[in-house]
Amino acid sequence: MTARAPQPRLPDPANGTGEVGEVGDAGDAGGVSRRRLLGVSGTAAVAGIVAGATSAYAVSQASAATAAQEAGPTTAPALGLDAAIPFRGEHQAGIVTPAQDRLHFVALDVVTKDRAQLRELLETWTRAAERMTAGAEAAPGGLVGGGPNRAPEDTGEAYGLPASGLTITIGYGPSLFDDRFGLADRKPAALEELPPFVGDQLDPKRSGGDLCIQACANDPQVAVHAVRNLVRMGFGVVAVRWSQLGFGRTSSTSTAQATPRNMFGFKDGTNNVKAEEPEGLDRHVWVAPEDEKGGGAWMAGGSYLVARRIRMHIEVWDRTSLQEQEDVIGRDKKEGAPLGQAKEFDALDFAKRGPDGTPAIPVNAHVRLAHESQLGGIRILRRGYNFTDGSDGVGHLDAGLFFLAYMRDPAKQFVPMQRALASKDLLNEYIEHNGSAVFACPPGLQDGEHWGQSLFA
Numbered sequence: 001m002t003a004r005a006p007q008p009r010l011p012d013p014a015n016g017t018g019e020v021g022e023v024g025d026a027g028d029a030g031g032v033s034r035r036r037l038l039g040v041s042g043t044a045a046v047a048g049i050v051a052g053a054t055s056a057y058a059v060s061q062a063s064a065a066t067a068a069q070e071a072g073p074t075t076a077p078a079l080g081l082d083a084a085i086p087f088r089g090e091h092q093a094g095i096v097t098p099a100q101d102r103l104h105f106v107a108l109d110v111v112t113k114d115r116a117q118l119r120e121l122l123e124t125w126t127r128a129a130e131r132m133t134a135g136a137e138a139a140p141g142g143l144v145g146g147g148p149n150r151a152p153e154d155t156g157e158a159y160g161l162p163a164s165g166l167t168i169t170i171g172y173g174p175s176l177f178d179d180r181f182g183l184a185d186r187k188p189a190a191l192e193e194l195p196p197f198v199g200d201q202l203d204p205k206r207s208g209g210d211l212c213i214q215a216c217a218n219d220p221q222v223a224v225h226a227v228r229n230l231v232r233m234g235f236g237v238v239a240v241r242w243s244q245l246g247f248g249r250t251s252s253t254s255t256a257q258a259t260p261r262n263m264f265g266f267k268d269g270t271n272n273v274k275a276e277e278p279e280g281l282d283r284h285v286w287v288a289p290e291d292e293k294g295g296g297a298w299m300a301g302g303s304y305l306v307a308r309r310i311r312m313h314i315e316v317w318d319r320t321s322l323q324e325q326e327d328v329i330g331r332d333k334k335e336g337a338p339l340g341q342a343k344e345f346d347a348l349d350f351a352k353r354g355p356d357g358t359p360a361i362p363v364n365a366h367v368r369l370a371h372e373s374q375l376g377g378i379r380i381l382r383r384g385y386n387f388t389d390g391s392d393g394v395g396h397l398d399a400g401l402f403f404l405a406y407m408r409d410p411a412k413q414f415v416p417m418q419r420a421l422a423s424k425d426l427l428n429e430y431i432e433h434n435g436s437a438v439f440a441c442p443p444g445l446q447d448g449e450h451w452g453q454s455l456f457a
């Protein structure tokens, strides 16, 4: 063990006093070695955090420097990928935050009938989440501070690792507002179960949930540690309903990020709503005060999250010609340019025709059907991840896109968009939606606030 640097003031999940907490001793400078193991190419992802233009990202850099100091003298200087993202703010982190490389998403059901226990857990979670996003243990002295006779309050696998851009985003499902906790009159009007769509193959064991936690980080161990510790704290109050690991973001949420590729090998996220578009975010992502007049007024500044587990039949795709693949998507594979154009960010021209006189972007191509011009101006912020969950027992990889999208009103945005795609998208031959959920993600927290307050006010 090395000598410890001065300790930061972080909340104690157990008592809420804001007492001094213990930050993971950097030990063997695990941050840097783990980053190398990750094999993440530095520039694009670092640019995503370092070069972000808004003041929030400047703050994140300040936090990163602080976290590096707190983590002890043997920690390597904070790199962009290691940085801490501010936990508090107008909106929850993890929505427009430049998408990190890894995801651990969990949907939970509340198993207690005691309203006070749920409120208390949300308060405990807030403190632990704030600590972990700063690179600290889930609770002060979590690793060994409880002594030899008690189970540690932090499971330990992220001890010594940097914050790694961890964000923890919470959401509430429609079922939380039934008659169990007296929350029926607090239900936001826009929080409705999604309707069935043509072709849905939904598995109830991969759908729904009273609550969700989205943990994103540039180190998978940090994301998994966050979810594991929050679930552990919730024992007896909540139980995991389903979860999903994701690798390789499939969207850029900042213009500073390079566009990643999905499991079909195409650039995904080119035409996303981005952090640098404040008007677009207000119009399409953040719930406005006038959106919710009744008991759901607490959602102002929040956003609705739609999660869909979409299996991609990659063996079929891999036997499909390049021309067919590009026609299905409506963009070229290498550059990501709209068909008929040359560069990735060129505008889509739906009137343009190819040499044979047919539309350059086929009428049922994915990007045509999903484009705002075909949907009355609708847009959403996509923040999904690739997944591969082993194989299905009959020789195929169980791989796909864990589609996550944030929006102001699912009924006015996701539902019409998905209806259009479900009925006509050429992509449907190659994909299958087998999990689905919708959550209301509350606004960000100001100093001293915790998640239970606005919900139970």
Ligand SMILES: C=CC1=C(C)c2cc3[nH]c(cc4nc(cc5[nH]c(cc1n2)c(C)c5CCC(=O)O)C(CCC(=O)O)=C4C)c(C)c3C=C
Residues within 6 Å of the ligand: 262, 264, 266, 267, 268, 269, 270, 271, 272, 308, 310, 311, 312, 329, 331, 348, 366, 367, 370, 371, 372, 380, 400, 401, 403, 414, 417, 418, 421, 431
């Ligand atoms: C209901 C919304 C959407 C689902 C479900 C969805 C699934 C899905 N998408 C791809 C691959 C690509 N999608 C692209 C663009 C794109 N997709 C949606 C919406 C859904 N996609 C939108 C709104 C857009 C943007 C359309 C536009 O304005 O141009 C692209 C092109 C690159 C890009 O702009 O992001 C790809 C590639 C897959 C493989 C998939 C399901 C597995």
Ligand SMILES: [Fe+2]
Residues within 6 Å of the ligand: 366, 370
């Ligand atoms: Fe798409």
